[in-house]
Amino acid sequence: MIEVDNVTVGYGSAGFIKAVDGVSLTINDNEILGIAGESGSGKSTLMRAIYGDFSTGLRIQSGTVTGRFTDPRSGKVIEAPSSRFAPLWWDQISYIPQGSMSVLNPLMKIEAQVVDGLPKRERQGSRGELRARIAAFLAGFGLEENVLDAYPHQLSGGMRQRVLVAIAAFVNPRLILADEPTTALDVVVQKKILLMMVEIQRRQRNCLVLVSHDLGVHYQITDRLVIMYQGRIVEQGPTADIFANPQHDYTKNLIASLPRLHGKRAVETLGAVS
Numbered sequence: 058m059i060e061v062d063n064v065t066v067g068y069g070s071a072g073f074i075k076a077v078d079g080v081s082l083t084i085n086d087n088e089i090l091g092i093a094g095e096s097g098s099g100k101s102t103l104m105r106a107i108y109g110d111f112s113t114g115l116r117i118q119s120g121t122v123t124g125r126f127t128d129p130r131s132g133k134v135i136e137a138p139s140s141r142f143a144p145l146w147w148d149q150i151s152y153i154p155q156g157s158m159s160v161l162n163p164l165m166k167i168e169a170q171v172v173d174g175l176p177k178r179e180r181q182g183s184r185g186e187l188r189a190r191i192a193a194f195l196a197g198f199g200l201e202e203n204v205l206d207a208y209p210h211q212l213s214g215g216m217r218q219r220v221l222v223a224i225a226a227f228v229n230p231r232l233i234l235a236d237e238p239t240t241a242l243d244v245v246v247q248k249k250i251l252l253m254m255v256e257i258q259r260r261q262r263n264c265l266v267l268v269s270h271d272l273g274v275h276y277q278i279t280d281r282l283v284i285m286y287q288g289r290i291v292e293q294g295p296t297a298d299i300f301a302n303p304q305h306d307y308t309k310n311l312i313a314s315l316p317r318l319h320g321k322r323a324v325e326t327l328g329a330v331s
């Protein structure tokens with residue numbers, strides 16, 4: 058679905074600060090791809106380059122990010138570089154940015170924020186009917202209809218995060234990019250939200266790209282894993298293979314640093330996910 062070919066990405070127009078250096082990877086339909094790596098290793102920059110958001114001064118210096126999407130309604134195949142992804146946002150590609158607690162507009166009620174993000178065709182029909190559909194979808198995330206009438210500050214952090222995941226998934230995009238979607242939350246809420254995201258991915262059979270520092274999370278939910286270090290991908294492959302046989306010293310250290318319980322690695326933190 059997405060082909061990242063030898064891409065070098067950085068910031069600045071006069072000078073160029075390189076953040077991602079010669080990275081290649083493929084993102085397939087119907088998979089959960091994890092991206093891990095230390096702080097500053099370029100994970101968020103890579104996500105922005107894949108999403109095609111160049112508003113932060115981000116620049117692809119060399120290489121390409123190419124997407125291939127099939128429009129579910131017309132069946133037409135759309136192939137484009139990420140610089141032309143903006144018309145596909147929400148509908149085909151959605152993005153839950155890091156620090157998304159502050160993404161919601163504090164002055165707007167949740168209903169208006171959900172509706173604003175929807176493609177035009179979803180807004181056809183009566184407002185009451187649309188509200189009912191959104192409320193039914195939110196119910197799947199354990200959120201009651203009155204959440205729609207709330208301002209963000211009236212909700213807990215976990216509720217706001219669930220709203221964001223729901224907004225990202227509502228129109229069944231083919232690709233959901235989630236950058237540390239649960240980092241600021243306590244572990245119980247974190248677990249609920251991650252399981253919810255897995256459930257959506259299984260149901261919608263789309264692709265979820267999940268950036269997380271937490272290797273326990275990757276072990277539990279990702280199919281494939283990419284490890285970044287200083288702007289480069291140092292290792293990628295099926296998650297189980299990487300855990301069974303890490304190749305790079307950085308990956309070995311990350312795995313070795315996972316907490317252990319009675320001599321066993323405590324990676325079973327999320328419980329069973331089928």
Ligand SMILES: Nc1ncnc2c1ncn2[C@@H]1O[C@H](COP(=O)(O)OP(=O)(O)OP(=O)(O)O)[C@@H](O)[C@H]1O
Pocket residue numbers: 068069074075076094095096097098099100101102103113114155
């Ligand atoms: N808007 C920006 N302008 C200039 N440099 C930036 C910008 N955003 C990130 N960088 C730099 O790019 C490099 C990679 O940052 P990035 O946020 O992609 O890493 P990360 O792996 O996502 O880190 P973290 O896990 O802390 O979020 C860092 O050196 C960072 O300082």
